[in-house]
Amino acid sequence: MSLFGGSKILCQSWPLKAQLTAGIRFLDIRCKLEGGHFLIYHVNTFQEATFSDVLKDTLSFLKEHPRETVLMRVIEELPIIPKADFAPRLRRYLDEEGQGQVWAKEAIPTLGQARGKVVILEELENEVLGVPYEELSVGDAWHVLCPEYKWDQVKEHLGTAxxxxxxxxxxxxxxxxxxxxxxxxxxxxxxxxxxxxLKAQARPAVRWGVVIMDFPGMGLIRIIVGSNFEAGSGCTSTESL
Structure with missing residues (x-):
C-alpha cells in the first residue's frame, strides 16, 4: 500500500486492485490507530487509505474469485509506545467488516479452508487474531548494505522453502x-x-513458498504462479498453505 512519499518510502506503483488482478496474494499492511480508525502508513507517511479500504477491496476481489486466498500481514507501524487498544480494534474490524471471510485462527489453514478468505498473519503480543508470525519461516533481511549479499540471503531462503x-x-x-x-x-x-x-530451475517445479517483492513485474509473478501448476499433482484442498 506504499504508493506515496519519497524514494525511501515508495514500494509499489500499482494500486491494490491492480496488484490482486495481477496475481499478488500477499499483502503487508501497516496501520496506525488514530481517532479510533486504522490508517495505512509506511514509516511516517500516510498512504491515503484506511484498513477498511484494504478489507473492502480485498474481499470484493475474493467474492469475484472465490477459489483464491489472500495472506495479509497486519502490524502496528512504528509505534513510539504500542497502543493497548490496537488488538481490540483490529478484532472489531475483522468481526464487523470481515464479512465472515477472514481466517483469524492460530492454525495454518488448508487450502480448502482458506479459499475465498483473507488469512491474517499477526504479530500481537497478548492476543491471537491470526496465524502467529513468529511461528513462520521468514527470510526478511530488509536492511540492505549490499545487493549481492541481499540476493544471497534471498536465494538461501528460497532453498529453505x-x-x-x-x-x-x-x-x-x-x-x-x-x-x-x-x-x-x-x-x-x-x-x-x-x-x-526461478526461470533456470529444472523441472519438476519446486516449492517456493510465499515470495514477497516491491515493485513486482508480470514476468516474475507469472513464473511464481505458474510453478503451482507444474509440480505434478499440485496443492490439494486438504494440504496446508
Missing amino acids: NTGDPAILHLTFCSGNGLFTNPEELAKDINQRCYQY
Whole structure:
C-alpha cells in the first residue's frame, strides 16, 4: 500500500486492485490507530487509505474469485509506545467488516479452508487474531548494505522453502531498503535476479513458498504462479498453505 512519499518510502506503483488482478496474494499492511480508525502508513507517511479500504477491496476481489486466498500481514507501524487498544480494534474490524471471510485462527489453514478468505498473519503480543508470525519461516533481511549479499540471503531462503518442512509457511522477502539504495532501485536488481533464478530451475517445479517483492513485474509473478501448476499433482484442498 506504499504508493506515496519519497524514494525511501515508495514500494509499489500499482494500486491494490491492480496488484490482486495481477496475481499478488500477499499483502503487508501497516496501520496506525488514530481517532479510533486504522490508517495505512509506511514509516511516517500516510498512504491515503484506511484498513477498511484494504478489507473492502480485498474481499470484493475474493467474492469475484472465490477459489483464491489472500495472506495479509497486519502490524502496528512504528509505534513510539504500542497502543493497548490496537488488538481490540483490529478484532472489531475483522468481526464487523470481515464479512465472515477472514481466517483469524492460530492454525495454518488448508487450502480448502482458506479459499475465498483473507488469512491474517499477526504479530500481537497478548492476543491471537491470526496465524502467529513468529511461528513462520521468514527470510526478511530488509536492511540492505549490499545487493549481492541481499540476493544471497534471498536465494538461501528460497532453498529453505524448497527443502524445508512442508507444514511450515515460508515467506521470502525480496524487498528491502538501505543507506545506499531505496526500494525501487533494489527491486530492479533483486527482482531480475529472482526472475532469472526461478526461470533456470529444472523441472519438476519446486516449492517456493510465499515470495514477497516491491515493485513486482508480470514476468516474475507469472513464473511464481505458474510453478503451482507444474509440480505434478499440485496443492490439494486438504494440504496446508
